[in-house]
Amino acid sequence: xxxxxxxxxxxxxxxxxxxxxxxxxxxxxxxxxxxxxxxxxxxxxxxxxxxxxxxxxxxxxxxxxxxxxxxxxxxxxxxxxxxxxxxxxxxxxxxxxxxxxxxxxxxxxxxxxxxxxxxxxxxxxxxxxxxxxxxxxxxxxxxxxxxxxxxxxxxxxxxxxxxxxxxxxxxxxxxxxxxxxxxxxxx
Numbered sequence: 121x122x123x124x125x126x127x128x129x130x131x132x133x134x135x136x137x138x139x140x141x142x143x144x145x146x147x148x149x150x151x152x153x154x155x156x157x158x159x160x161x162x163x164x165x166x167x168x169x170x171x172x173x174x175x176x177x178x179x180x181x182x183x184x185x186x187x188x189x190x191x192x193x194x195x196x197x198x199x200x201x202x203x204x205x206x207x208x209x210x211x212x213x214x215x216x217x218x219x220x221x222x223x224x225x226x227x228x229x230x231x232x233x234x235x236x237x238x239x240x241x242x243x244x245x246x247x248x249x250x251x252x253x254x255x256x257x258x259x260x261x262x263x264x265x266x267x268x269x270x271x272x273x274x275x276x277x278x279x280x281x282x283x284x285x286x287x288x289x290x291x292x293x294x295x296x297x298x299x300x301x302x303x304x305x306x307x
Contacts, residue, residue, distance in 0.1 A: 140200035148194035151235040153242040156199035156213035167195040175276035181299035234305035239275035
């Protein structure tokens with residue numbers, strides 16, 4: 121992780137400069153693969169230290185001490201640095217990041233029992249051809265993906281309020297199973 125935190129691979133493309141943000145331990149039992157840090161996370165250096173993190177912890181049914189215990193939970197984004205802001209929100213994760221670092225880091229997480237693929241970029245990276253045509257299609261197929269140890273989720277951003285309202289099955293069916301699976305993984 122020290123090498124990742126010192127990474128300067130895409131420095132020229134980062135409006136605020138590099139500040140890789142991640143959390144992992146060889147003992148981690150739950151792996152959260154997300155998009156890339158937002159501005160507030162960049163400023164603090166703490167993963168999901170924002171409104172999205174509050175919602176994600178609620179979805180998972182866990183508190184901050186458990187969430188920030190690297191021996192329990194690894195947080196590995198597709199892009200480790202804040203990519204900047206565009207018209208519709210944050211820019212996508214930098215394309216250099218996951219190919220450069222995931223092959224070195226993910227195989228070391230040998231105790232992971234459950235992986236959460238949060239958002240379309242994480243789903244594309246983890247599920248590849250197995251993902252659906254849309255994020256909704258992928259998340260709807262959560263039972264199929266869970267059989268392979270991956271649970272796809274929408275991003276917990278406040279920007280996704282409309283998606284959550286249009287998909288009440290997410291809260292009714294998937295969230296209870298998500299909480300159950302998280303508790304099983306953290307045992």
